[in-house]
Amino acid sequence: MSIPRPKPEKFRLRRTMMFMNAQKPGLIKDAYIYGADSIMLDLEDAVAENQKDSARFSLYHALKEIDYGNTEVIVRINGLDTPHWKEDIRVCVAGGADGIRIAKTESAQDVKTVEKAVEEAEKEFGVEVGRTLLMAALESPKGVLNAYEICQASDRLFGVALSGGDYRKCMQVKVIPGGIEMLAARGHMLMAARAAGIQCFDTVFTNINDDEGFRAEVKQNVEMGFDGKSLVNPRQINIVHEMLAPTQKEIAEAEKIVRAYREHAAEGVGVFTIEGGKMIDIAFVPGAERVIKLAKASGIYEGDL
Amino acid sequence: MELKTVGTAGTLESSDIMITLEPAQSGGIEIVSFESSVMNQYGRQIKAEVLASLDRLGVKNAKVTVNDHGALDCTVKARVECAYYRGCQCDVDGTYPWGGVIR
Known part of the structure; x- marks a missing residue:
């Protein structure tokens, strides 16, 4: 019980980041067996507004008591425009999460705001200052346009990820096979991440029955230079690992x-x-x-x- | 903080446990109902975990309803604590005692 996790490694391999609802005991108890490089315990969109409190208790004890082995454990916190994010940060740090994914990041200031709260929490809970890593999710045209300043905003920041759902909504486009609607965002974000020397992750592919479409998207991700991809279904993990494997x-x-x-x-x-x-x-x-x-x-x- | 009203947390899904705490003036901790899909193997352990969590939270008197579907210890604790904070009706955002009485 309560085995402290080793200090997170900033630039580890992150080919696959698998989303899991932090509120569902059935999911989080064996999240690591699927073999994703990272799991993303979600306090945000997967958790209903009236279960935000409950999800934090589940998260805390899961972080403390479940042995995730070498799987990296990241938590997606609620957006800075909600009343939840500060307490989300406290529970992540107290529980010893490896990293925090900042939802709806639009500026360097957003990252700095989270970083400050994380540092306060590290001091409050006696965690080594600087231990908790950050990643930023870009979910709007504004976030994508500010990608470079966001990528440089904190030493804790290991990467940026695109979040397609909200971005497409803002751009008034739908999912197009081949990804023309996301091309500019993907390209811009990749350049910003590489220029800042951090990792870059593509958005989820939500039609889990379309294997062919998924493979086509992963192939494009690899060709464009992404480090990895966010996933919604364990079935997608091996496909990404296989397609990212060198010849x-x-x-x-x-x-x-x-x-x-x-x-x-x-x-x-x-x-x-x-x-x-x-x-x-x-x-x-x-x-x-x-x-x-x-x-x-x-x-x-x-x-x- | 004291229980002011009935606090409930958890679901009836597999691997989860539903906990209901009802405030009481006296009578100590009274488990009014205890159901578990794994009663024979883990009934005692789950009950002990519920009581230990209530003890840490400083709950002296309450009527407790437990409906378990194979929850791990970490889930039992999480649901008891959540039911307690809901029953207390206090806005404690920013001050939850992670690692203190929540552990």
Whole structure:
């Protein structure tokens, strides 16, 4: 009982973030068995207005007593325009959540407001200041346009996520196969996140019976450069993991780069060629290391790096 | 804080437990009804958890109704605490004692 969770890692692998209603005991008790990288216990939209109090008690005890293992535990709190968010933050910090997802983020100030309340809660509950990570959900054109300032607003911020439902509503568009209605938002948010050096996550795909449509969207996510995706159904987890997994060819190339870099770095050489004549410098190394990490997480890595 | 009115929390869904607390002037903690789908295996443990939670919250007198559908300890505690705060009708946002009497 009450095993404190290890200190959260800011830039861990987050291919899949699975939403779970924090109010439903049947869901939260075995949320980790599905194998998502992160679970997102929801205090916001999934919880009815008259159950906001009840969801916090469930959340607190789940955080304290359920062993989620290596699964990251993030909590989506209610928006800053509601009376709930301050108490939501207190319970997240007291319970030891790894991170907090800020709903409807529209400005850097929104992030700073949450950060201040988180720090106060850390002091109140004797939690190491800085432990609790943040991520921001952009749900409106204003939020998307302010993405860069939002991405830079806090050292705790590991990433931004797009929330398609509200964004589409504001833009007066519906879900279009191929995602033309979301293209500008996705592209803008990705650039802002990369420029600020944080992660970027795509919105949920809600038609759980449309496997083909889901795969097409994940493929586009991968090609655009997303780190991961928010999910609403456990069935979607393995599909994303499989589609984000590197190919054996990519793994072999990454291994060559990492090995060659290590050898050359020891000798003080910064630019070198690998087998096949490709010229490599230090800029290739983080990408190669990421491929190895993904391969390991996908269970397909057989090397020794 | 004292119970002012009937406080209820939880549902009849699987893995959940519904707790109702009714204020009383005296008579201690009286469990007026206790139903559980796992009575034989866990009935005693659930009852003990309900009483321990009420004790932590400082509830001396109350009539308690329990309808369990296989809740884990963490859910039992959560529902007792929620029923209590609802029955107290106090607006305690910003001051819930997480890690204090709620633990």
